[in-house]
Amino acid sequence: MNYRIKSIIPQLLTLLFVLAVIGFFTINAQLNMEERGIDFGYGFLNQESSFDVQFSLIEYDGSHSYAKAYLVGLLNTILVSVLGIIFCTIIGVIVGIARLSPNYLIRNTAAWYVEFFRNVPLLLQIFFWYYAALRALPLPENTEPLFGVTYLTVKGYYIPRLLWENFDIFIYSILASIISIVFIRNYARKLQEEKGQQLPVLLISVGLLLIFPAITFITGMVQLDVTFPVLKQLSKTSFIYAEGISVPPELIALVLALSLYTATFVAECVRAGIQGISKGQKEAAASVGLTPNQILKLVIMPQALRIIIPPTTNQYLNLTKNSSLAAAIAYPDLVLVFAGTALMQTGRAIEIVSITMLTYLTLSLSISILMNWYNKKIAIKEK
Amino acid sequence: MLRTLKALVYLLTSIALLVSFETSAFAKKSKTLKKTQKMGFVRCGVSQGLPGFSNADASGNWTGVDVDLCRAVAAATLGDSGKVKFFPLSAKERFTALTSGEIDVLSRNTTWTLSRDADIGLTFVGVNFYDGQGFMVRKSSGITSVNQFKAGVSACTNLGTTTELNMRDFFNSKGIKYEPVTFEKADEVVAAYDAGRCDTYTTDKSGLAAQRIKLSKPNDHIVLPETISKEPLGPVVRQGDPVWEDIVRWSLNVMIEAEEYGITSANADSMKSSENPAVKRLVGAEGELGAAFGLDNDWSLRIIKQVGNYGESYKRNIADTGILPDRGPNQLWTKGGILYVPPAR
Numbered sequence: 001m002n003y004r005i006k007s008i009i010p011q012l013l014t015l016l017f018v019l020a021v022i023g024f025f026t027i028n029a030q031l032n033m034e035e036r037g038i039d040f041g042y043g044f045l046n047q048e049s050s051f052d053v054q055f056s057l058i059e060y061d062g063s064h065s066y067a068k069a070y071l072v073g074l075l076n077t078i079l080v081s082v083l084g085i086i087f088c089t090i091i092g093v094i095v096g097i098a099r100l101s102p103n104y105l106i107r108n109t110a111a112w113y114v115e116f117f118r119n120v121p122l123l124l125q126i127f128f129w130y131y132a133a134l135r136a137l138p139l140p141e142n143t144e145p146l147f148g149v150t151y152l153t154v155k156g157y158y159i160p161r162l163l164w165e166n167f168d169i170f171i172y173s174i175l176a177s178i179i180s181i182v183f184i185r186n187y188a189r190k191l192q193e194e195k196g197q198q199l200p201v202l203l204i205s206v207g208l209l210l211i212f213p214a215i216t217f218i219t220g221m222v223q224l225d226v227t228f229p230v231l232k233q234l235s236k237t238s239f240i241y242a243e244g245i246s247v248p249p250e251l252i253a254l255v256l257a258l259s260l261y262t263a264t265f266v267a268e269c270v271r272a273g274i275q276g277i278s279k280g281q282k283e284a285a286a287s288v289g290l291t292p293n294q295i296l297k298l299v300i301m302p303q304a305l306r307i308i309i310p311p312t313t314n315q316y317l318n319l320t321k322n323s324s325l326a327a328a329i330a331y332p333d334l335v336l337v338f339a340g341t342a343l344m345q346t347g348r349a350i351e352i353v354s355i356t357m358l359t360y361l362t363l364s365l366s367i368s369i370l371m372n373w374y375n376k377k378i379a380i381k382e383k
Numbered sequence: 384m385l386r387t388l389k390a391l392v393y394l395l396t397s398i399a400l401l402v403s404f405e406t407s408a409f410a411k412k413s414k415t416l417k418k419t420q421k422m423g424f425v426r427c428g429v430s431q432g433l434p435g436f437s438n439a440d441a442s443g444n445w446t447g448v449d450v451d452l453c454r455a456v457a458a459a460t461l462g463d464s465g466k467v468k469f470f471p472l473s474a475k476e477r478f479t480a481l482t483s484g485e486i487d488v489l490s491r492n493t494t495w496t497l498s499r500d501a502d503i504g505l506t507f508v509g510v511n512f513y514d515g516q517g518f519m520v521r522k523s524s525g526i527t528s529v530n531q532f533k534a535g536v537s538a539c540t541n542l543g544t545t546t547e548l549n550m551r552d553f554f555n556s557k558g559i560k561y562e563p564v565t566f567e568k569a570d571e572v573v574a575a576y577d578a579g580r581c582d583t584y585t586t587d588k589s590g591l592a593a594q595r596i597k598l599s600k601p602n603d604h605i606v607l608p609e610t611i612s613k614e615p616l617g618p619v620v621r622q623g624d625p626v627w628e629d630i631v632r633w634s635l636n637v638m639i640e641a642e643e644y645g646i647t648s649a650n651a652d653s654m655k656s657s658e659n660p661a662v663k664r665l666v667g668a669e670g671e672l673g674a675a676f677g678l679d680n681d682w683s684l685r686i687i688k689q690v691g692n693y694g695e696s697y698k699r700n701i702a703d704t705g706i707l708p709d710r711g712p713n714q715l716w717t718k719g720g721i722l723y724v725p726p727a728r
Contacts, residue, residue: 033504035623036482036504036621036622036623038482038503038504050548050551050552051547051548051551051563052547052550052551052561052563053563054562054563054564054565061551062548062551062555131574131578135578135580139579154578154579154580155537155579155580232535234524234532234533234535234536234582235520235524235525235526235531235533235582236523236524236525236526237521237523237524237525238521238524238536238582240535240537242535249580250564327542327567328567328571329566329571330542330564330565330566330571330575332565336542336565336567340475340542340543340565340567341542341543341547341565343475343543344474344475344478344542344543344544345498345543345547345548346498346502346503347478347498347499347502347503347504347505348503349479349482
């Protein structure tokens, strides 16, 4: 009893202290705002924003509300984070494996890449890609096409626009093929465990992914049209490509900088993961007659992933949070659109900053939950 | 016993009365003024570098008409126009810096609008430059009027400014789809425009004139003649300190009125013996204008002597630097402009 009270008192005191600090700041902010005639409330979110945004994934212009502007910024942040995570994973895995290559040139190139990119501040890298690298691109009228139909210019990367008819049916067909792939995989595993037979799961999966959407095209349920970028003259010396989609150079610079920077850390995680598996595992697997491919897939990777996933999760979180540096190069992410322009136009600093902080918290927690779930899935299951 | 109690009550009431008189006599003195005098410098928010308005040279000396306003406030309140600490702020940071109490005067080419004045705990005290938004384009583009812009035009500008809103109103009224590219710092906007990222650079015309000098080839660019908005730029203070507000307002007004009466930094002292009572009031030889703010009577004389009148400030910072040699609307009302301030009396 005595012991319990003793252990509770410090906790209670800490709790009270934390509450008092929060309370102090809240009351202080309230008093100051009252004194300066600033009112507090989230009603402004429904007001017309009356500013435009350069690049948006959803339909938006200044006649929409601040809430919609928030959504535009959020989606742009998610876009850049998702692209960054995909690219940094690909580059990171390649470089991580390359660092263990027996080839001197490959091994050292990878090492130099890692040491260079992780030791230069990220903001500088973003500026480099935006102001130095992309600025060297030609003006639209002097651009040679890339892959025949796309144009990489100083004003952006112009790509063909896809015009879908019944796009939703196409999405459903993809979903249907994914669900059937999951079923096939489970069936294949059961077959393997019970009868020792093996199914060519990969081939079947690829086939399914192609067949379902193909059916929707053949039956005419889904139609696809493509419009190509065409050069349009705005004035005597100013041109753009109209009709297609323009990927702003800001997005390209940001994704490049974020993925190249974060990939160095992912590469180190991958290298650590692979090196963390003892040599004996590989030799034992080889001695029971597994092929090198099977050794990597069935013995090394499942164990290495357990080492790789937790630190890589951190890198994904870092990348998401670092994407807020976008504001430095005019990419309209959450910070620039909402905590920048919207904050300036409404002057509601406390409201907007609190929403922005909560949003980043939610984004990071979602990534954490997802990665923890995956980590648990691949963890050793004691039988 | 009762007697001593009575005496005590008398004593206490007389002390209370005395104290209340004391405080009412000092109520005129503003909290911000007291703090400023205690610190020994005026905390002034300026731009991160806009020639003519607020710009620091290589050795960190600030010049510009916005800077001169802060120097005037320092001359009035501290007796020395040099006692100013400048805080370079981006457009995005400026209001938060003021409302949070990091600075006491914001003199940063800031447009006076209803929502800014009424909504966010700020008070605009006057106008020290009448401006309007314009567009700059490359000469080679052949564009000579805003009517020649076509759909797809990309426009570079600063984040968090009225420019962003005006731009939308303008292009919408013309029915033109445009691409806004907004940067936080003016230098970044200039760099992006210079590199060809944008077809046009839009901001206040004075800003365009000033930034044009920073471009790699200034003569390859022109500012289009049209003005698409009203941009009255002026100093801002925090809401809630009316006396401080008055000090800043009248520091500006004194500079403009001094020009009206022909008082300059050179002749201010000799004006003390002027025949005109309005002139004598401005140089502190008559009346007690400073007392209303809790300042001495020489406050306005110090402004004129140390900083100069508005015309001197304009000439030194904007005309002689080649930014806008023509004063346009920023001329005195007596000379065809719209500078008109209430009388200092």
